[in-house]
Amino acid sequence: MTVLALEIATSWFAVSEIASDVDTDDVRRIPVPARGAWEQCRELLLEVAAGREVTALGIASAGPIDMAAGVVAPLDVPEWRSGFALVAAARAAFPSATVRLALDGVCLALGEQNLGTTKGVMDSLVMNVSDRVCGGVMVGGFVVVGRTGNAGHVGHVLVPGFDDRCDCGGRGCLEAVAGGTAALRWAQAQGWAGLTVPALVEAAVMGEEIPAAAMGRAGTALGRAIASVTALLDVDLVAIGGVLSEAGPALWKPLNEAVATHARLSFLSGLRVVQSTLGPISVLAGAGVLALTAPGD
Ligand SMILES: [Zn+2]
The missing domain is CATH 3.30.420.40 (ATPase, nucleotide binding domain)
Known part of the structure; x- marks a missing residue:
């Protein structure tokens, strides 16, 4: 076999x-x-x-x-x-x-549930933040597939406070701010000379100003989107993987602050947002x- x-x-x-x-x-x-x-x-x-x-x-x-x-x-x-x-x-x-x-x-939700961060968890949102932003939702122990198989497109949740153009044709989508390709494009427009998403993340970790600001925007946008989606779905664990999840406090501090500011309903008090343990596979x-x-x- x-x-x-x-x-x-x-x-x-x-x-x-x-x-x-x-x-x-x-x-x-x-x-x-x-x-x-x-x-x-x-x-x-x-x-x-x-x-x-x-x-x-x-x-x-x-x-x-x-x-x-x-x-x-x-x-x-x-x-x-x-x-x-x-x-x-x-x-x-x-x-x-x-x-x-x-x-x-x-598949990300299936992988995390069977082998990774959300093992044993019934209700979760998993995200991969690399060049783009992909996501999967598990509710009541089942992965939500949707009518056409496209449920989980969390990268196209609209994020208040941002109006960046998205490759889907819309504006203000999470992916247009927090996707690695979009964050790189933004940093380059601010004058940063680097060429790749991993280099951008590494520079943010080292404390370079423009890359750190790019991760700051991404973290804020992620936190706002997570607050909306978790309120809608009543999930209590969010696991984030992908290269941007490696950006350290430059990403995670604004992300956690945005979650703390916006996820205020009583049923979200135990909400945990963590880095995925399963990694790139x-x-x-x-x-x-x-x-x-x-x-x-
Ligand atoms: Zn979009």
Whole structure:
């Protein structure tokens, strides 16, 4: 039995074999190709399968997706932006495999619940704050999938006090402030000369003024969005992963202050907002959980 997990992220595709556990060392990644996205994705899957018959494949994709149709339309894969029938393509390439698709945030929630920070927790919000902001919601022990498979798009919750333009076409979305790509763009517009999101986070940790201010905006926006979402859903644990969660007090201080200011209802008094313990493999691990879960489980 060979079980594979595939993650379609914002700037790379990742594949790992799912044995009993997911180990970061076993993850193979390629940058999102400008052309031939599926062909290169299939090559990567075949390489990891190494000639063995694939019996199950779990796919986590950046949104939007159409879960019932098996179609993905991630904002950052140019060829697929208007929709690609990824499940049908995967079934044709691996005819013996059970193929399952879910949103990256849904897989994140599955990964954190089975292996990570929200294990044993019934009601939680999990977020990954990297280039973009993805999220997953668990209520009453069940991951919320939504009508079309897109529940958990917390990156597009509107944040009061911000009016930045978002790649979704709207304005003032959380991701337009707290997404790493957006924060980098903001810092560069303020005159910062760095080029990457990890460098921005590192500079903020070192106390550089503009990067720290960028993390400050991101933290405030995250805290405001978290206060809104937790009031709506009545969850008591929020776990945040992704590269921006590594920014230390520059991000976490304003984040916690915004939560303390806005999450004031009595049922939110025990709300905990913590850094994810599962780290960068959380979405891929969740795709593995998806692959191993029989329908109806
Ligand atoms: Zn948006």
